[in-house]
Amino acid sequence: MRYTHIPDISCFYSDAVADELSMPTAHFEYEMILITSGKAAAAINHKTYLLEKGSLIFISRLERHNFHITEEPYCRYVVSVSSNLIMSRIKETELISIFIQRPADFNHVILLDQQLYSVIQPLIHKLSQEYSSQQTFFTSYSISLLVSILIELYRSHSECFPLRSHSTMSDAVLNAQRYVNDHFHRKLTLQEIADANYVSRHALSLAFKEIVGITFKEYLLLFRMAEAKNLLVNTDLSVEQIAEQVGYVNVNNFVKIFKKFQHTTPLQYRKKLVSPNS
Numbered sequence: 001m002r003y004t005h006i007p008d009i010s011c012f013y014s015d016a017v018a019d020e021l022s023m024p025t026a027h028f029e030y031e032m033i034l035i036t037s038g039k040a041a042a043a044i045n046h047k048t049y050l051l052e053k054g055s056l057i058f059i060s061r062l063e064r065h066n067f068h069i070t071e072e073p074y075c076r077y078v079v080s081v082s083s084n085l086i087m088s089r090i091k092e093t094e095l096i097s098i099f100i101q102r103p104a105d106f107n108h109v110i111l112l113d114q115q116l117y118s119v120i121q122p123l124i125h126k127l128s129q130e131y132s133s134q135q136t137f138f139t140s141y142s143i144s145l146l147v148s149i150l151i152e153l154y155r156s157h158s159e160c161f162p163l164r165s166h167s168t169m170s171d172a173v174l175n176a177q178r179y180v181n182d183h184f185h186r187k188l189t190l191q192e193i194a195d196a197n198y199v200s201r202h203a204l205s206l207a208f209k210e211i212v213g214i215t216f217k218e219y220l221l222l223f224r225m226a227e228a229k230n231l232l233v234n235t236d237l238s239v240e241q242i243a244e245q246v247g248y249v250n251v252n253n254f255v256k257i258f259k260k261f262q263h264t265t266p267l268q269y270r271k272k273l274v275s276p277n278s
Contacts, residue, residue, distance in 0.1 A: 008085040009142045011127040015075045027065070028229040029080040030099045032149075033057040034124050038074030040067050044108045045213075054112040056120070056153070058098050062214075062222040077124045081146065083223075087181040089143055093174055095150040097163035100177055102213030110160050116152065123149045162211065169207040172197040176208060176216065180223050185247050190216045225261050228254070232270040239266045 013036075035055040042049045042057065044065040051057070051067075059065055061083060081099070090096050112120060127145045130138055158164055163174070176193045190208075194201040208216045224246040231242045243254035258266050 007080075007131075008082040008089075008139055009080070009127075009131070009146065011077060011079045011124065011131045011142070013075070013077050013125075013128050015073055027059075028061055028226040028233070029082055030061050030086055031057070031059040032079040032081070032099075032146075033059070034077045034079075034121065036075045036077065036121070038069065039071035040069045040074055042067050042109070045102070047108065049109045051109065052111070054114075054117045056110045056112055058108055058110075060099060060102065061226045062219070063102075077121075077128060079124065079127060079146070083181050083226075085139075085143065087178050090147060092147065092150075093166075094161055094163045095147065095154060097174075098150070098153075098161050101162040101173075101211050103162050103211055104213070106162060106213070107160060110153065110157055116156050119152050120149055123152070168197075168199060169203065170211060172199050172204055173208050173211045176204065177212070177219070180220055184220065184223055184227060185245055187247065188220060221257065222261070224248075225258060228258060228266065229262075229269065232266055233273050242266065 033056070035051050035053055035057075037053055040051045042051055042065060044057075044059060045063045049055075049057075086096050086099055123145055127142055127149075130142050130145065135141075154161055163170060172194070175197055176190070179193050179196075180188065190205060191201045194204045197204070205216060208219070212219055214222070227246045228242055231237055231245060235242075237245065239255065240251045243251040246254070248254035248257075255265060258269075262269055264272070
């Protein structure tokens with residue numbers, strides 16, 4: 001089930017202070033962040049980065065991250081994109097690879113030179129205006145802006161995109177990720193995906209870990225946890241209903257796994273992230 005009141009793409013401009021970044025935030029979508037002033041240190045998936053004006057950051061919905069401001073005013077655009085939009089509505093697979101695939105040499109941060117910054121910043125600003133105004137065909141126009149941003153970046157920094165050429169195995173890995181996006185709510189096996197792509201399960205397992213950065217089993221679990229967090233924050237479904245929505249028959253098993261990865265229960269997570277007046 002898709003919840004249409006949850007936006008597929010959003011963009012806002014923010015001038016954060018250190019106290020704001022220390023507050024609990026919900027992270028369950030893909031993010032693209034452009035720093036426009038100030039400096040910060042970022043830890044993303046066990047990698048550390050120093051951020052400054054012109055830093056463009058890509059964060060998967062499956063990755064843990066935190067930021068520490070080192071110089072104010074710290075201002076940035078934050079673009080959030082749903083998995084459904086990434087997987088289903090952007091056809092250029094090379095472009096979406098920067099969001100969804102994490103080989104060992106992947107860099108989450110690209111420092112834009114002044115010329116590229118002057119091209120990309122107005123596009124992201126227009127994206128934020130679209131999100132604020134929510135005019136007719138907002139989502140379609142926002143997708144076109146996002147694709148334009150990614151094309152400009154690919155033309156200048158293609159080396160930063162994990163997928164730059166196609167092979168039977170790279171296509172099978174991408175198909176596996178799309179399959180998870182569409183069928184995470186039911187029991188899945190890597191074998192059925194391998195069979196559908198006419199490759200061996202063992203070969204697909206090895207390629208998946210190399211290209212995506214984690215095993216298929218880990219990917220499916222983290223994907224389900226991201227979906228669960230989304231539903232906890234954006235719907236009033238019960239924990240039992242959410243467990244079922246993300247593929248767990250046994251709610252106790254779901255709560256146990258959620259607590260292991262989030263260090264809190266689903267209800268505590270909801271209470272922390274959802275204000276009483278929201």
